Amino acid sequence: MPETQQRNGRGGWLRPSRSQLLVAVILAICALVVTLQIRSSAGEQDYAGLRRTELVALLDDLTAESRRLETEIAELRNTQQQLLSGADRQRVALEEAERRRDELAILSGTAPTVGEGIQVVISDPNHAVTETLLLNAIEELRDAGAEVMEFNDQVRVVASTWIAADGDRFVMDGVTLNRPIVIEAIGQPHALTEALRYRGGLVSEIQDERIGGTVSITSSAEITITSVRDPETPRFAKPA
Amino acid sequence: MYAILGLVIGVALGVFLQPTLPPALEPYLPIAIVAALDAIFGGLRAYLEHRFSDKVFAVSFISNVLIAALIVWVGDQIGVGAQLSTAVVVVLGIRIFTNAAAVRRVLFHA
Numbered sequence: 001m002p003e004t005q006q007r008n009g010r011g012g013w014l015r016p017s018r019s020q021l022l023v024a025v026i027l028a029i030c031a032l033v034v035t036l037q038i039r040s041s042a043g044e045q046d047y048a049g050l051r052r053t054e055l056v057a058l059l060d061d062l063t064a065e066s067r068r069l070e071t072e073i074a075e076l077r078n079t080q081q082q083l084l085s086g087a088d089r090q091r092v093a094l095e096e097a098e099r100r101r102d103e104l105a106i107l108s109g110t111a112p113t114v115g116e117g118i119q120v121v122i123s124d125p126n127h128a129v130t131e132t133l134l135l136n137a138i139e140e141l142r143d144a145g146a147e148v149m150e151f152n153d154q155v156r157v158v159a160s161t162w163i164a165a166d167g168d169r170f171v172m173d174g175v176t177l178n179r180p181i182v183i184e185a186i187g188q189p190h191a192l193t194e195a196l197r198y199r200g201g202l203v204s205e206i207q208d209e210r211i212g213g214t215v216s217i218t219s220s221a222e223i224t225i226t227s228v229r230d231p232e233t234p235r236f237a238k239p240a
Numbered sequence: 241m242y243a244i245l246g247l248v249i250g251v252a253l254g255v256f257l258q259p260t261l262p263p264a265l266e267p268y269l270p271i272a273i274v275a276a277l278d279a280i281f282g283g284l285r286a287y288l289e290h291r292f293s294d295k296v297f298a299v300s301f302i303s304n305v306l307i308a309a310l311i312v313w314v315g316d317q318i319g320v321g322a323q324l325s326t327a328v329v330v331v332l333g334i335r336i337f338t339n340a341a342a343v344r345r346v347l348f349h350a
Contacts, residue, residue: 019294024246030276035254
């Protein structure tokens with residue numbers, strides 16, 4: 001038996017026997033199919049060979065996953081919204097606080113200020129101007145809407161400002177004022193000027209012959225007030 | 241010799257002609273391949289044990305492939321296709337291992 005097969009095999013190098021041919025054909029088919037399969041599974045069509053139930057299961061998985069992710073997206077959006085609005089509120093509060101701080105800095109005289117206004121120079125050769133007159137001038141300027149006032153580039157007029165006579169000179173908030181008195185005020189220049197010029201006002205009083213002084217008023221688009229005041233902590237008053 | 245030639249021709253055909261299978265047959269191809277492998281190992285074992293018969297080989301090859309594909313197809317129809325194809329693969333895998341063991345015993349006497 002082995003010898004026959006060997007003889008057949010050796011004689012069949014050129015003329016294959018039936019069984020050799022059959023084996024060759026079957027192996028060829030098998031190789032062909034394997035090649036096909038390897039190619040198709042190497043390709044991107046991973047789902048082409050799947051059965052319907054598997055595809056349905058796959059689809060279910062994907063749907064559940066996407067639903068889960070959508071929920072997550074919604075949650076994250078919500079969180080983002082909250083954070084954004086929180087940040088917004090904080091920003092608005094900060095801006096408001098900064099605005100109030102600036103306002104208060106101007107009001108309490110803790111910050112240098114610039115703006116349009118007037119400069120009033122009172123020359124008083126007879127030393128006849130009284131502190132009452134100056135106080136009245138301050139009141140009139142305030143009445144006309146002066147926002148910031150300064151005397152002689154030295155004293156910022158604030159809520160606690162006082163003025164007194166010391167011999168024939170003035171003391172304002174502890175600072176001695178030399179003549180001529182220069183008042184700088186920030187506000188609407190025309191209104192401020194009118195507040196001093198009206199009949200019976202500062203100008204007419206000083207230029208009256210009893211006092212014999214002169215007042216010159218200059219409007220300016222940019223009055224710079226540099227003197228500042230250290231805020232004092234009240235010793236007695238407390239916020240109620 | 242001709243067997244190797246057949247293998248080469250088959251691979252070459254698959255690579256160069258790139259034939260496409262009808263999509264309906266596609267799910268059964270892997271199973272058919274496993275069945276064909278089983279038949280080939282069985283044939284190799286028979287050849288080494290000097291009881292190879294080309295008729296038996298051809299019939300077993302074809303019937304193996306057809307029955308495997310049929311089982312899976314029936315499984316698909318009744319809704320247990322995935323499980324049945326697993327079963328077929330397991331059974332054929334066991335047979336392949338048995339045949340390979342027999343081949344090994346003949347070749348290496350171990």
